[in-house]
Amino acid sequence: MAHTVAAELELESHEAAADDRVMFGFWVYLMTDLLMFAVLFAVYAVLHGNTAGGPAGNELFSKPLALTETLLLLTSSFTCGLGMIAARRGNKAQVLSWFMVTFLLGLTFLGLELREFSQLIHEGHTLSSSAFLSSFFVLVGTHGLHITSGLLWMGTTLVFVKKRGLNRHMVRKLSLLSLFWHFLDIVWIFIFTVVYLMAFV
């Protein structure tokens, strides 16, 4: 009896060390991704005044839309956190429902962003209209691509959770996913401030 408890504890500490390693590896990826976003932000900050005679941000952007998008992402970040708490408690039903809410909020965000992009393009404000719009579409579009891949990742992970249940491996996957999701939220906060709010200063 004592032997099995010791073995179990050893296995547990191995697993915990593996968790830490995987977490750190993913964290390295996130930080390099953050560096890429920082460069895109720098480009936007430098070029946002170069509108080539076209309209500037304060004529193109909608403040209420940007606020709505921000609230959607903040709420999804929150529900994602609640999903993680459920995952650590091993509550499969709650995990599925919280992450489903997160998924839907993310999908709504993506829909709003795509609608904004298509409206801009429809009005003739495209990627190639000016340096300002190039840097805008690249910065916000790169974030949107991350959201898209996050949604794909979340969708497939949820299918696996539903089919195979919550094991340690699955909880680790979910915690990486939630890290990614919170990270995208942080990047969006700066897009909200630097791109949308500052256009009206």
Place this chain on the structure above:
Amino acid sequence: MSKKQHTNTSSNGEHGTTSSYVVGFILSLVFTFVPYYLVTGHVLSGSALLATILVFAVLQMLVQIIFFLHLGRERKPRWNLIFFIQTVAVILLVVVASLWIMHHLHYNMTPVTREDASKKLIEDEGIGQIGGEKTGACIGTHTTHKVIIKDGRVSPVHTDAKACDMLTFINEDDATREMTFGTHPHHGVYAGESELSVRKGRPQSITLSETGTYQFHDHLDADAAGTFTVEP
């Protein structure tokens, strides 16, 4: 039993509880609505507003990092935290240095006309002579003439000055004045300056390096207009 206890202790240290997530969520909402209100409500303006909303973005980021990412609560050694701090340092270097360099590039490469641009540079940098030839730049301080703008009117309406004196626009109204030269709606250039943005409590000065009589006005409010004569 032992396993259950172990997972419990680790989840208290490293991960959040429902209440910490709720607190984080409420804080993040506050840090979204306050800057949004500041921008839409025109409570502040200009660089004060800019600085305030940036501070709120950083606060928002800290909330996300502390309450949602739980950074700094990992087991020692805290590689994640160390790596994060490194990344932030690199980001600050890249972003701040790029903006700084590009600002100077922009400043040096925005000609109004070639002559005006050179004139402005000569004045701003105080270059007294180029290749043994006097540039006519004003070096050192001379008399300052104040032009006060209040209730949409300029006083005094006319200013007499000597070359190289300073003319200072002081705005006592809440609205920002876009002072430009010539008569409305034309925009003239005086001594390399085409427009001066004068806010309340932020006087703007120009050096009177060109002689003659000139007109100036607020581009947004043509009634706030006046003249000045610069004698050699």
